[in-house]
Amino acid sequence: MRLSRYFLPTLRETPKEAEIVSHRLMLRAGLIRQQAAGIYSWLPIGRRVLANIERIVREEQNRAGAIEILMPTIQPADLWRESGRYDDYGKEMLRIKDRHERDMLYGPTNEEMVTEIFRAYVGSYRALPLNLYHIQWKFRDEVRPRFGVMRGREFLMKDAYSFDIDEAAARIAYNKMFVAYLRTFTRMGLTAIPMRAETGPIGGDLSHEFLVLAETGESGVYCHRDLLGMPVPGEDVDYQGDLTPIIAPWTSLYAATEDVHDAERFAREVPEEKRLHTRGIEVGQIFYFGTKYSVPMKAMVAGPDGVERPIHGGSYGIGVSRLVGAIIEASHDDAGIVWPDSVAPFAVGLINLKPGDAPTDAAAEGIYERLTNAGIEVLYDDLDNRAGAKFATLDLIGLPWQVIVGPKGIASGEVEVKRRATGERETLSIDGAVNRLVAGAGG
RNA sequence: CGGAGUGUAGCGCAGCCUGGUAGCGCACCUGCUUCGGGAGCAGGGGGUCGCAGGUUCAAAUCCUGCCACUCCGACCA
Numbered sequence: 214m215r216l217s218r219y220f221l222p223t224l225r226e227t228p229k230e231a232e233i234v235s236h237r238l239m240l241r242a243g244l245i246r247q248q249a250a251g252i253y254s255w256l257p258i259g260r261r262v263l264a265n266i267e268r269i270v271r272e273e274q275n276r277a278g279a280i281e282i283l284m285p286t287i288q289p290a291d292l293w294r295e296s297g298r299y300d301d302y303g304k305e306m307l308r309i310k311d312r313h314e315r316d317m318l319y320g321p322t323n324e325e326m327v328t329e330i331f332r333a334y335v336g337s338y339r340a341l342p343l344n345l346y347h348i349q350w351k352f353r354d355e356v357r358p359r360f361g362v363m364r365g366r367e368f369l370m371k372d373a374y375s376f377d378i379d380e381a382a383a384r385i386a387y388n389k390m391f392v393a394y395l396r397t398f399t400r401m402g403l404t405a406i407p408m409r410a411e412t413g414p415i416g417g418d419l420s421h422e423f424l425v426l427a428e429t430g431e432s433g434v435y436c437h438r439d440l441l442g443m444p445v446p447g448e449d450v451d452y453q454g455d456l457t458p459i460i461a462p463w464t465s466l467y468a469a470t471e472d473v474h475d476a477e478r479f480a481r482e483v484p485e486e487k488r489l490h491t492r493g494i495e496v497g498q499i500f501y502f503g504t505k506y507s508v509p510m511k512a513m514v515a516g517p518d519g520v521e522r523p524i525h526g527g528s529y530g531i532g533v534s535r536l537v538g539a540i541i542e543a544s545h546d547d548a549g550i551v552w553p554d555s556v557a558p559f560a561v562g563l564i565n566l567k568p569g570d571a572p573t574d575a576a577a578e579g580i581y582e583r584l585t586n587a588g589i590e591v592l593y594d595d596l597d598n599r600a601g602a603k604f605a606t607l608d609l610i611g612l613p614w615q616v617i618v619g620p621k622g623i624a625s626g627e628v629e630v631k632r633r634a635t636g637e638r639e640t641l642s643i644d645g646a647v648n649r650l651v652a653g654a655g656g
Numbered sequence: 657c658g659g660a661g662u663g664u665a666g667c668g669c670a671g672c673c674u675g676g677u678a679g680c681g682c683a684c685c686u687g688c689u690u691c692g693g694g695a696g697c698a699g700g701g702g703g704u705c706g707c708a709g710g711u712u713c714a715a716a717u718c719c720u721g722c723c724a725c726u727c728c729g730a731c732c733a
Contacts (some may be wrong), residue, residue, distance in 0.1 A: 225682060225694070226668045230726050240667095250725065305732080322733090355732070356657065370733055422733095498733065532733035566692060601693040608693090619692055629692090 214559070215581075216594045220257050223606055234429055235541035236361030238550050242610045244537070251358025251366030258610060259537065261558035263369065266536050267348055269400050269555060270371045277393035277452050279344040279373050284326050286350050290316035292325040295510050305353045319352040324506050324528060327374045331524070332512040338378045341514065341524070342386055346373030348533060360431070362538045363494065369534040375527040378516060383501050383525040387419055388456040390499050390529040392446055394423050395463070398496065399445040401536065402553025403543055405496060406440050408468040419527070420500035424470065424493030427542040433471035434493040437483050440466050470495075494539045501527040544634075550611030551634050559592040560654040562612040564603050566619030568595050576628065576643060577618040587651045608633070614654050616646055 222243045230247075231237040239245050244259030255263055271281065290308070293299035299306075307319040320326070327345055335343065348371045358366050375386035391407065398405035407421040424434055426441075446459055467482045469475065470493070479488065506512065507523035515521050532539075544551045554560070561584060565577040581593045592612060594603050600619075607615055617629040628646050631638045641649060 222666080224667055228667065229662085229669095232727070247725090351733075353732070356730085357727095359727080364732075368733065372733085495733070530733050535733060570691095597691090599691060599693085599695055601691095601695080604693045606694085617692080621692065 214590075214592050216592060216596050219592070221606075221610070222256065223609060231361065233360050233363070233542070234545060235363065235538040238541055238545060238609070239361055239538065242550055245362065247361075251355060251364070253362060253365060253367070258558045262537050262540075262552070262556055263534065265556040265558075266401065266533055266540075267369075267371075270348065270397055270531055270533060273393045273397040273400070274346050274371065274373060276396075276448065277344075277389045278342075279346045279390075279393075281347060282327075282330075282345050283347045284320070284323050284330075284349060286320055286352070288318055288320045288323075288326055290318055292329055293318065296325050296328075296506055297509060298325070305355065307352045307354050320349075321351055321353045322528075322530075323347070323349075323372055324374065324526075325510065328506045328510045328512050328526070331374075331376055332510065335376070336514055338514050338516050342375065342377050342382055344373055344375040344386060344389075346371060346529070360538065362534045363431070363542075365534065368532060371531040371533055373529040375529070376512075376524045377526075378514065378522070378524065380501075380503065380525050383503075383527055384419065385456075387499060387501050387527050388460055389452050390527070391421065391460050391463075392450060392452070392456050394497050394499065394529075394531070395445045396448070396450070397531065398423060398425065400555055401540060402555060403496070403540060404441060406434070406436055406468050406493070407463055408434070408436070408470055409464070409473070410470075410498060410500070411473065420498070421464075422470065422495050423497035423499075425496050425539045425543055426491055426493050427539065428492055429542045430492035430494040432493055432495065433474075434469070434489075434491055435471075435474050435479050436468035436489050437466035438487045438489045440468055441489070494535070494542060495532075496536055496539050497529075497531040499527070499529040501525070545611070548605070549609035552611045552613060554613045554654070557613050558610070559590040559612050561589055561591045561614045561616060561650055562607040562610070563591050563593045563616045564600075564607060564618065565593070565595050566600050566603070566617065568597050570620050572623050573618055573620050576623045580616060580618065580628070580643060580647060583647050584650055584654075587647075589650060589654050614650055616650070 224241045227237045228240050231240055242258060243256050245253040245255055247253055290299055306321055309317050311317055348369065350367055351370045352367050355364060355366050358364050373390060375383065377383040377386055403425045405423045405425050407423050410420040410422040443462060467479055503525050504523040506526055512524050513521040514524055540553065540556060541550050544553060563577060563581055565573060567573045581591055584591045611633060613633050615631040615633060617631065622628050626642055627640050628643055629638055629640050630646050630649055
């Protein structure tokens with residue numbers, strides 16, 4: 214993509230409403246535009262990052278055996294009356310009427326609707342286990358939206374729903390999502406720690422929140438230091454096999470958010486040198502809720518014995534739009550965002566230091582073409598700007614690799630390749646630079 | 657929802673107290689000179705001063721009401 218033909222509205226000064234670093238950087242780097250409290254438009258760079266995160270989430274959900282569907286944002290109120298949540302949900306639910314004065318709502322979540330779909334088509338234990346997910350915009354009319362996309366009212370969420378014949382089977386479904394979440398966040402360059410969470414009326418131990426560790430996170434976190442280096446399964450993980458040996462090490466060590474923290478237990482279970490007190494951002498939550506929706510909504514299947522019984526359900530959320538902010542909180546420096554390779558809006562930023570200078574143009578255009586042909590996403594700064602402005606903009610938007618092409622280097626056939634995360638620079642021949650990037654930035 | 661605060665050009669702000677031609681920096685447009693870490697000079701465009709009412713010869717400025725947004729707290733992917 215040529216910058217001269219792109220839409221990348223960056224800001225030199227920080228809009229005053231932005232207090233936290235990810236929000237400031239998202240506004241300055243031109244990822245989002247606020248339209249109302251907690252409601253944002255996604256500009257081209259932001260849209261690309263969001264799509265990359267979505268892609269990783271989708272790949273890992275699919276790998277774990279979940280099946281993608283797409284449910285609407287607008288739902289009829291009747292479904293929610295069935296589950297009893299229409300009255301319970303309160304003012305957080307955005308309620309609207311259509312032209313026929315029918316009660317509708319902008320979905321804050323989809324348990325009711327997915328249960329309706331399930332019960333319409335599935336009547337036998339033979340169709341189980343089943344896990345359906347979608348990635349869709351949600352709306353929760355938060356009292357106080359804040360921190361940009363970290364706590365928006367409208368947000369993009371992946372929500373999966375599992376259906377099983379009994380609790381034992383549901384636990385297996387739960388474990389699959391547990392492992393998928395570990396992999397998902399790791400692939401985004403994040404350290405996310407599962408922490409035991411409140412389970413609501415069902416009880417048991419089947420709910421975990423996944424917290425990304427970041428100094429600027431919104432909740433305080435206490436955990437065992439060894440959780441930081443805990444191995445995350447590779448993509449060859451066998452989801453059909455027993456996952457408990459993978460999960461056990463994660464759940465056996467102390468990890469809690471501030472609100473459920475037990476100082477006494479922390480002191481007793483974690484040796485002093487292993488105690489870690491830091492901050493984190495909740496990016497996912499998984500839980501088992503048993504028959505909470507299947508009973509009132511009559512989602513029944515016949516077992517092998519021919520007797521109908523309510524299915525055991527679980528739901529599994531990932532805050533996709535929140536992750537954009539969380540990744541920035543976890544990965545930035547004074548100059549701007551430092552995108553992990555896997556979610557970066559472009560892999561390479563190519564700077565032409567002197568557009569209009571024939572040899573420089575030829576070299577930059579050549580590199581642009583070769584990288585693009587190799588399947589690498591390149592943002593090519595061909596604007597007639599001062600070098601300083603180009604460097605500042607590129608650092609701000611945080612692309613993993615920078616290639617700097619200027620007349621001085623080109624005179625001796627050389628360009629500079631810079632790694633954004635480490636600041637390492639190398640002076641290479643044009644061929645050397647192209648080869649380095651094809652190897653480093655992937656195809 | 658309790659507390660605090662802010663609305664003046666895309667962004668950051670001054671002007672308001674003490675009413676009298678709506679300003680500054682960045683960004684944007686034109687020209688020239690520049691060009692290896694946010695260039696210089698000259699010229700230029702862009703505003704219902706959040707909205708509505710009131711006071712006044714005259715309101716960004718004073719008064720009243722409303723709206724929006726932000727921050728702190730309680731709640732949440």
